[in-house]
Amino acid sequence: MGLLDGKVAIITGAGGGLGRAHALLLAKEGASVVVNDLGGDRAGGGKGSAMADQVVDEIKAAGGQAVANYDSVTTVEGGQNILKTALDAFGKVDILINNAGILRDKTHAKMDEADWDLVIAVHLKGTFCVTRPVFTHMRERGEGGVIVNTSSTSGLLGNFGQTNYGAAKAGVMGFTRCLALEGKKYGIRAWGLAPMAVTRMTEDLPGMGGEDMKATMDPAKVSPTVLYMVSSLSKDKTGVCLYAGPGKVRELRMVWSEGVAKADAGLITAEDIAAAEDKIFLPEPKGTIFS
Template sequence: MTELRFDGRVAVITGAGRGLGRAYALLLAAKGAKVVVNDPGASMKGGDADIGVAEEVVQEIKAAGGEAIASTDSVATPEGGAAIVQKAIDTWGKVDILIHNAGNVRGAPLKEMSQEDFDSVLDVHLRGAFHVVRPAYALMCDAGYGRIVLTSSIGGLYGSRNQANYSVSKAGAFGLSHVAAIEGAEFGVKSNAIVPAAVTRMAEGRDTSVYPPMEPDLVAPSVAWLAHEDCSITGELLVSIAGRVAKAYVAETKGVYQPSWTIDEVAERMGEIGDRKDSIVFEPVPNGHAEHIGYSFGMTKG
């Protein structure tokens, strides 16, 4: 089997100074990619920046014979996102790969969560994704090639207690990825979301002693494959947790059609409505949106 490499490719990786992002940067660089290591070195709550964090990873890559540069701009603003992407353009003239991994955590019960904590997390995870995707995606479309990997979460799929801001952000991330995949298909741009789990700074405060091995290195190969030119999927969610790699997807029950409904009838037929037998999956690409509508309309015709 031929070794999958990234020779000649330029990758921008946000949140690459520690944890998962660092693992992604080291792996892609080891396989030949030129890497923009972006990380302002902030704490998990978003403050106390350490601009040396990104440079440490750059030096580690260079010591191993790779090519990398540091970026300490924040994804939390449009200007910061544009500057991160521009760093790749100024240095190597292009962006082939964008991996948005930057994150922060400000947990609180929903009834107690402040607007500041809600916005702070969305600014990094979700708005931050848009801030880097928007400039990178346009360049990729113009070049006729690109790979985008956004970070979702099991919290984004299933929700997570005391993490409304995080869960909302991670649900939004795969929505953004789907749109980039749909609109990018004609331009050679593929976009997918990774649903990773690893023991990193985000696990602080949890008892991880009973966890199986969950190092960032276990997730990195899946992300690297999504970033590779041979990646065969787009508009999908790839799960990587404790050595398990799987696909997550949205499914619908077959549903029930009636030409009119009352509240009582909805209640009476909820068992049929929710019957998961013969569930249906509408893939985002090429046009799951239209397929969903077409299927629903088709039921009106029997």
């Protein structure tokens, strides 16, 4: 008995890296999987069918069920077609994992419009384009569902050289919090995921290179967190972002401090703020690039 017997899952960007690892684990746990991947390069150029096909073959070779889809998540038509692939092959969708992603890292001063637009298009608009038809399907079907949106510590905590990516990933988490509220009455849960793994996206980043790091930061170590999120193990939890990295899982959220308040919505002056800094400012979380 698998944790996901009889379930149908769509995983975007599942032709490699984290998406592939999620697809293999969910299929092993009994889910029928739509392996979506545009098959392009890390910066969002090109396309091809080989990446998605290879993961479908791997799943089938292990005795699982999977079908490929090669649409880009960046268009409304692409999102609709990803849902259609699932409905044609398996008749329904229970689980969506928005995972597709690209990187175009540059300091802000050097970032041009194309670097901004494409990163926002894949991560943020892509999350909208696929979620909308799937959410609508789940709502109409009336049997709930789970949607996992891949965010990042870069969005929630910040990272050098990633104003485009960080903006998109913080947007993904804002989207998730709002979607969780809207999904509640339909039993549709929404999670954020902030993963950490060596993949083609991260293998040449500082500190991530080498065979040792590949083993330590294997994407397969993140996927059990996704399994927890999309299975009945997480019961009715929704609207939460979990960080999942090698040997560590923790909640990651935007928070507000105790702050300073004045009765009757009284005016808080600049001097009041300066005098109450210890109540207003939170310490930077340990282990971030600011601490």
